[in-house]
Amino acid sequence: MSKLCLFISIVFFLLTIKPSFSKNQNNEKHEKSEHNFLESSKQGERLFKGLLLKRSKLKTCISCHNLAHSDTLNWNPSAWDIAHSFSEKEISDFNSVINNPIAKKMSEVHAGFQYSDEELGHLKNYLLKLKHDGTPKTKPVINNLILFLFLGLLITLALIDLFFTKKIKYKFIPIFVFLIALGYQMKMIGEDAMALGRNQDYAPDQPIKFSHKVHATDNKLDCRYCHTGVETSKSALIPSANVCLNCHLIVREGRYSGKFEINKIHAAIENNKPIKWVRIHKLPDFVFFSHAQHVKVGKRECQECHGEVEKMHILRQVKDLSMGWCLDCHDKTVVDYNRNHYYTNSFKKLHEELTKGTIDSLRVKDIGGRECGRCHY
Template structure:
């Protein structure tokens, strides 16, 4: 009998230790992966004290008698969820990293451009404080911003459910503390069901990027260009009717307009100056790709837009309303198949489909009233996977 109670105590201790270790591991996942290394002195000889003072001035914490707006109120230090038309601290740091203090001071204290003049009106800052801001920005350009820390909510929930399952099994087999045996059984089944659902949901989402909207090296607004100014998509994406890809416009194409337009209503001169520099230096803009398909999938804009006469909005959504471009749909195989089943093809007046004689005869005879993409083989496996 004593051996039984001894075994029961051991099981309780082991269960408690497992619970404790899991929760400690959840909150002590290596922070070193998400922090930048510290050095006592940066390359140009300034100490951390100088850098920290510059950061505090930038954030408006110093000087105490300051009456002007803080720099950070317009120029964010960390990544933000919404589009901030003002340049970030990192963007300013990168632009002036190789320039001396006098050049930086002139831009800040004697701004040019309607937007910047209005923003810097009555902006007074001591020269010494501005020097510390430049020191801070130099360090920021050198070390970069702190990466965003990931969240582990799903992992913690999954592990907690695992603990519930473990407790339920131990209770049923060894402890027998609960008289109603169906209670731990319900907990086991419920927790396991939630775990399975979490796994299936994440597996389905694997490789899909619906609503993905990354920051871009230039704050380009489709709303301003395609919406407010009604620029046709094909003016910039020139290969959309003939090529597999729609094409990313070179900076030289942008200069067709921006040779004259050098200041934007939202971003002033800062963002457009990046386009001008790219065109003058011959350096392509390193845009972040938004719409990605797996390598085993073939997709051609020429087939869909050039031959099928689809409107861009059917896949990309209301681009003319987007300041920050995002992926409107998940681009899953199911989404594509449903579109092929439901979308009626511009069949009668399209020479691309002249060879479908039987379908043309059925249309004329009234046997069918329309033709979908599925009717002409769009859902054949080898159309996309070959």
């Protein structure tokens, strides 16, 4: 009986500890797999950045595929784009794209590339990690903050000496320091307050590398073909992917960008997902602005507000779009009263004065261009 009890106890003990053994083994396997992935991704990062000596003669991946935002248009897809497009693909697909590309542009750039399956695996793992972690974030510039705090310290020291320690013999020195530091601080606050909400020179990365120069200048596309609302509505409107497809159903490879960027249009159509363009020119919510009023009625050219867009590869905000800038334009712009039929039956008194020669010209400010209710209501 005692032997039977001993046997049952041993069996019960083994059954109890087996799952824990299995669990520990699974944890070890998982940790080992994760360690191998991290090591492989590090090797892939070195390959991507050209840090391996045996590959130093080849053109590095990072020399074409940016890891960070750039203010000049790099026609090659960014590292982030590649990570989201190719990281899940098989090694055989990787081999076709890197070592033996079919596309004309890629075959020129990748000429002489011969990566082994092991190296391609390292690159794939690096891209997977990049997709998960994102591209390196640029650190914010805090020079103005440091200067502001330093001026605050000077103000504090000047006040302490002026009212408490009184170690400086000449009282005008701490007073002078106090006034200069406080004045500069107020200047900094004023400039930052006025710049709040303004985005002059803003040029963000877009989901597709679209060049206005290529489309408007090189290929002679009229702005109104894409921006259909510019003469009839408040907004100029951004074209849908279907409008892009009118041309790119046939044009499948760009002169500079190859197939990668144009394929994004087809992917958006196939997946029924809109292209999320980043808006650049944006006025505050309390401001009313109509493109129809300015373009159709006022006969303004796009370049007056948006700069020479037809020469831009990367679209950026040229003007600050401040109220002062708008009012300055309203003060200077002469209304072509005689040839602009929109004004034929309006502002008759002004028209009569213009005809009689009482006034030599009409400006936007004379027909309500400075009335608050025109833009704010």
